[in-house]
Amino acid sequence: MTTTLKVNGQDHRIEADADTPLLYVLRDELQLNAAKFGCGLGQCGACTVIVDGKAVLSCVTPLLLVEGGQVTTLEGLGTVAAPAPIQRAFMDEQAAQCGYCIAGMMMRAQALLQRNSKPTDAEIRAELAIHLCRCGTHMRILRAVRRAAHLMDTAELSPANQESVR
Amino acid sequence: MARFRIVGGVVAALVIVGAAIGGALVWRPAIAAIDPPAPQSFDPALVRHGRELAALGNCSDCHTVRGGKNFAGGRPVPTPFGTIFSTNITPDPETGIGRWPEQAFRRAMRSGVDREGRHLYPTFPYDHFTHVTDEDDRALYAYLMTREPVVAAARPNQLRFPFNQRIVIAGWKLLFLRRETYHPDPAKGSEWNRGAYLVEGLAHCGSCHTPRNALGAERAQAAFSGGEADDWSAYAINAKSPAPVPWNADALDFYLRNGWHPDHGTARGPMAEVVSNLAAVPSSDVNAIAVYMADIFGAARTGRSREAVVAQGKSNQEKAADPQGAAIYAATCAGCHESGRPPPYGGINLALSSALSATDPRNLVNIVLTGVRPVAGERSPIMPGFGATMNDQQIAVLVNYLRSRFSGQPAWSGLESVVQDARRTQTAYLSTSAGPTSAPADATQRDKP
Numbered sequence: 001m002t003t004t005l006k007v008n009g010q011d012h013r014i015e016a017d018a019d020t021p022l023l024y025v026l027r028d029e030l031q032l033n034a035a036k037f038g039c040g041l042g043q044c045g046a047c048t049v050i051v052d053g054k055a056v057l058s059c060v061t062p063l064l065l066v067e068g069g070q071v072t073t074l075e076g077l078g079t080v081a082a083p084a085p086i087q088r089a090f091m092d093e094q095a096a097q098c099g100y101c102i103a104g105m106m107m108r109a110q111a112l113l114q115r116n117s118k119p120t121d122a123e124i125r126a127e128l129a130i131h132l133c134r135c136g137t138h139m140r141i142l143r144a145v146r147r148a149a150h151l152m153d154t155a156e157l158s159p160a161n162q163e164s165v166r
Numbered sequence: 167m168a169r170f171r172i173v174g175g176v177v178a179a180l181v182i183v184g185a186a187i188g189g190a191l192v193w194r195p196a197i198a199a200i201d202p203p204a205p206q207s208f209d210p211a212l213v214r215h216g217r218e219l220a221a222l223g224n225c226s227d228c229h230t231v232r233g234g235k236n237f238a239g240g241r242p243v244p245t246p247f248g249t250i251f252s253t254n255i256t257p258d259p260e261t262g263i264g265r266w267p268e269q270a271f272r273r274a275m276r277s278g279v280d281r282e283g284r285h286l287y288p289t290f291p292y293d294h295f296t297h298v299t300d301e302d303d304r305a306l307y308a309y310l311m312t313r314e315p316v317v318a319a320a321r322p323n324q325l326r327f328p329f330n331q332r333i334v335i336a337g338w339k340l341l342f343l344r345r346e347t348y349h350p351d352p353a354k355g356s357e358w359n360r361g362a363y364l365v366e367g368l369a370h371c372g373s374c375h376t377p378r379n380a381l382g383a384e385r386a387q388a389a390f391s392g393g394e395a396d397d398w399s400a401y402a403i404n405a406k407s408p409a410p411v412p413w414n415a416d417a418l419d420f421y422l423r424n425g426w427h428p429d430h431g432t433a434r435g436p437m438a439e440v441v442s443n444l445a446a447v448p449s450s451d452v453n454a455i456a457v458y459m460a461d462i463f464g465a466a467r468t469g470r471s472r473e474a475v476v477a478q479g480k481s482n483q484e485k486a487a488d489p490q491g492a493a494i495y496a497a498t499c500a501g502c503h504e505s506g507r508p509p510p511y512g513g514i515n516l517a518l519s520s521a522l523s524a525t526d527p528r529n530l531v532n533i534v535l536t537g538v539r540p541v542a543g544e545r546s547p548i549m550p551g552f553g554a555t556m557n558d559q560q561i562a563v564l565v566n567y568l569r570s571r572f573s574g575q576p577a578w579s580g581l582e583s584v585v586q587d588a589r590r591t592q593t594a595y596l597s598t599s600a601g602p603t604s605a606p607a608d609a610t611q612r613d614k615p
Binding site for chain 2: 061064
């Protein structure tokens with residue numbers, strides 16, 4: 001079956017079975033490795049990407065449900081040289097330890113901030129509650145999301161500022 | 167003039183007498199406040215018994231909000247008349263029940279009146295708790311008065327006029343509250359009678375599973391014919407049960423103890439909280455409930471064995487023609503639900519699911535949207551939610567397909583609006599309901615892969 005997808009702004013035609021999980025296509029076909037395979041059961045959040053503005057668990061999302069959809073992965077938000085606010089905030093707060101869960105957390109936080117630019121702490125916690133992390137940087141993660149909200153809100157991302165990012 | 171004076175006098179007399187009668191019906195005296203009793207003043211054995219009873223009564227479920235302290239209240243309960251918020255039943259002296267003597271607690275359980283004499287809304291199911299014995303009320307009181315006090319003022323209810331006037335509750339009680347304690351049926355065994363005492367009383371099963379009339383009272387003639395709870399439908403648990411394989415006492419006992427049964431599936435929504443609480447209840451009481459409820463379900467209709475039901479679902483595969491629904495089912499559901507892996511970790515064969523043969527599609531839609539959340543720190547059944555992955559149309563197509571293939575019943579109507587409503591209510595439900603705090607009983611069963 002052929003599935004058409006727009007991934008990080010680029011059109012793709014994917015040849016794969018209708019029940020292929022979106023995660024496999026992203027990683028194996030498109031070499032977009034930010035989204036991780038964690039549990040494969042939609043329970044840990046490591047595979048989270050944004051489809052049509054919503055955070056979805058790509059490991060339990062078969063291709064046929066996202067036909068024609070717009071997919072954004074962490075690679076689509078920013079680059080090492082020019083990180084997006086959410087990425088810069090996570091770096092500034094040093095919110096990753098092993099980092100395996102972080103790409104998924106960033107994507108869900110990004111989806112949250114896109115629909116609610118000033119989330120309360122309770123809203124951030126509720127949103128990220130499904131994500132599992134065994135390292136224990138939870139407080140840094142919360143700070144990073146708050147920082148990202150502030151960065152987006154104040155548009156504190158002039159080119160000069162971006163260059164100062166490590 | 168004289169005639170007017172006589173008429174006026176009669177009217178005035180009627181008003182005064184009416185007010186006196188009305189006042190007597192409505193007015194309840196305050197019971198004097200006490201200094202909060204020291205926790206050490208309660209017998210530990212009584213407190214322990216109270217803990218089991220509180221679990222049976224599922225008290226913590228309504229009286230705890232997600233992320234909040236146990237029994238501190240604040241959970242919204244949606245009703246047709248508006249939203250009622252549960253209250254703080256910790257022994258905090260100012261915002262809880264710390265200054266309530268036992269007599270006031272018993273009066274609240276028996277007749278729905280608080281210590282100050284105000285009528286309580288029947289969302290607090292005193293229409294059932296009136297059956298609870300004095301001894302059990304004493305144990306419940308001992309348990310609650312030895313919990314950690316939490317300062318949490320009650321949130322104001324959001325009720326429409328006239329339901330926001332507590333005087334209407336007095337009228338409701340006059341119409342619907344039967345102040346009876348449970349009378350054992352000598353024709354039945356002690357287990358049946360114990361089960362009846364619990365089901366009709368403290369466990370208040372009918373609060374969700376019995377339909378209510380326009381004024382929110384349970385319809386006694388339709389007992390256990392199915393009702394609702396927190397935007398979930400509570401199945402009929404009598405002869406009208408939608409379960410494809412009939413329930414019996416053994417199956418009920420297993421289900422209430424473990425939270426799932428291989429022929430019926432997994433408890434979820436508000437029932438997940440109920441079975442989670444039953445983990446703390448003596449097994450003899452759970453068994454008594456199963457024995458009584460099996461009698462309410464009635465004798466099993468024949469010809470609906472597990473094998474026959476599953477085979478029916480298979481043979482319908484060709485008849486259920488919608489290719490889009492079939493494709494979504496195959497890609498999204500079948501991987502677990504046709505894996506053959508037994509519950510609780512494998513999905514149940516959907517031909518066995520009550521959700522598909524029920525009259526109301528809400529439970530199926532709710533579960534597709536939100537899945538089954540894992541219980542923190544325990545092995546427990548899980549299912550991913552598809553609320554973000556599927557749009558309303560895809561969910562409606564899938565639900566229609568499942569209905570026609572697995573239940574053989576006529577299609578549900580108005581599915582897309584059900585899905586839209588469920589998206590709204592499930593978000594609220596997940597953010598406020600306490601959620602199961604422990605997996606159901608029998609850890610040895612749970613740990614089997």
